[in-house]
Amino acid sequence: MMHAVDSRPAPAQAPQATPPKPVKRVRSRGQRDSGVAWLLSLPTLLILIAMLGYPLYRMIVLSFQNMRLRELFSGATPPWAGVDQYTKALTDSDFWGVVARTAGFTVVSVALSVLAGLGIALLMRRVTRGVRMFMMIAMMFVWALPQLVAAQAFRWLTDSDFGVLNYVLTELGLDYSSHSWFVNPWEGWAVITALVLWAGIPFLAISLSAGLTQVPKELLEAATVDGANPWQSLRSITLPILKPLLMIVTTLSVIWNFGLFTQNWALRDGHPEPVYQTLATYSYTQAFGRSNYSFGSAISVITVLLMLGVMVFYIRQMFKIGEVD
């Protein structure tokens, strides 16, 4: 694995001297090199500007206009609406409900999945080899399953009439025959969270368990000999070494779970009820379901702004890695 360097926790790299800079030796060529490098990067930059930069700009402009179906079909410039879309969103209790729900779900699901992922990763270091192999294979299959297929699987498991979940619960003596899991939003969200956890744990557990192999065994052994209990070793040795990796996977989980879409979309058959709307589905439903393109754009802009804080954090971590080699 040539690029394994990337997931190695930063402290392991810290003692490294600054990377050799061959530039100094070939300074005379510096200017030409710079030109070549920009030329090589040009296609990527052009595509990103055309297909991301420009749409981003259009999205912002659109959020200050009022584009409806008529403008979409006629191609006419939509009338300007100033900050109307934003006022509409920010004074709408539905919208605040969506924001609160998305944030609440993100906090709960990320906390649960990172804790579970760490727990499973630690468990994998403790079990015997065969069991570890079995856990690994099970997680690989779950991870490999496309998100949409995973969501359909959960829709099938929780089907009110033929779902195996109701059957098992009824067999256990609880009356769950023909129980619908999405009538009560708390139950519905529990199913969604279970799906997100189930699908997310493999990535977290496997990355963290790879990170755990970087924890020097000598340190742990020495601590044990010195009388540290497992909890103390975990807190004072393992977690500090794992910290950079933990930060990256947590940030990634925040970004993914904050943008929750597929699971709700599939479990609610493409028509999430108000209590199952998240920022992503809400913006999509407003734009494409109700042809409120500008309102949808305004919500997207707000979503991006909300995510920016988390993204800054992630990018700083990744930047450090990119600078090392």
Add this chain to the structure above:
Amino acid sequence: MARHDDGVITVGRSRTGTFFANATGIVFGLAMIFPVYWVLITAFKPDREVRSFTPTFWPHDFTLDNFRSALGEELFIPSMINGLVITAMAVAAALVVGFLAALAIARFSFYGRKAIILVVLTVQLVPFLALLIPLFLMLQSVNLTNTLVGVALVYLVLLLPYTVWTLRGFISGIPRELDEAAMIDGCTRAQVFWRIILPLTGPGLVATSVYGFIQAWNEFIIINTLNDPTNQNPMAWLLHNQTERGTAWGPLMAGAIITSIPVVVFFLLIQRNIATGLTAGAVKG
């Protein structure tokens, strides 16, 4: 002090502890795999067994009817072909374009390098769904909505940041000394590229393209929004596969299996690289 051959320390570890750890591990593995198992066996059950209030944990009558009926659906095969065409176009374009940028970032130190890294990392995290409205308008103005090329263009952008970042990692893994030695021996920069970097990045290119394939194959909401129902990929087809009388679970699960096979196979082939790719490249399909 004992240490297992696989390097796991066992200081102060009791047999009962290991027993409970193993038991927990097995229960966890079974819980994880159960939904996958349930999709599999549902696909092989006849309709009356699927629609039974007492589910069977192993199909009584093994049948391939569900696969036949999924494959026989009017739009299934076309959507598979669409998926392959779009994915191939997007992955090929992302590899060519992304490799050049990765080369620049990994091998040249130049003014603006940091800026390019920053751009690549940032756009990787832009929520694509948010851009669907303007993307739709853009593609519409050049008559590319409801075409495969239009969707492939969007997927190209979806894959590009990850491709650049991962290939950068692979290229950085090749010792610079090789380049320098070749240049001292009289190779030009272009020759170094063709004879050293490109061949040595081979495995990286394969891993990156497979990963790109997985991502593009798994996407459904972009194509679902940009294209008519007749021009979908397999995932979007899966979303549409509902009958008037509710969900036909058997064929749906069979369809889910067929559309997942390429992804699962590819994933298992490159799984060693994928955790690294994700923490470094950070994209989830």
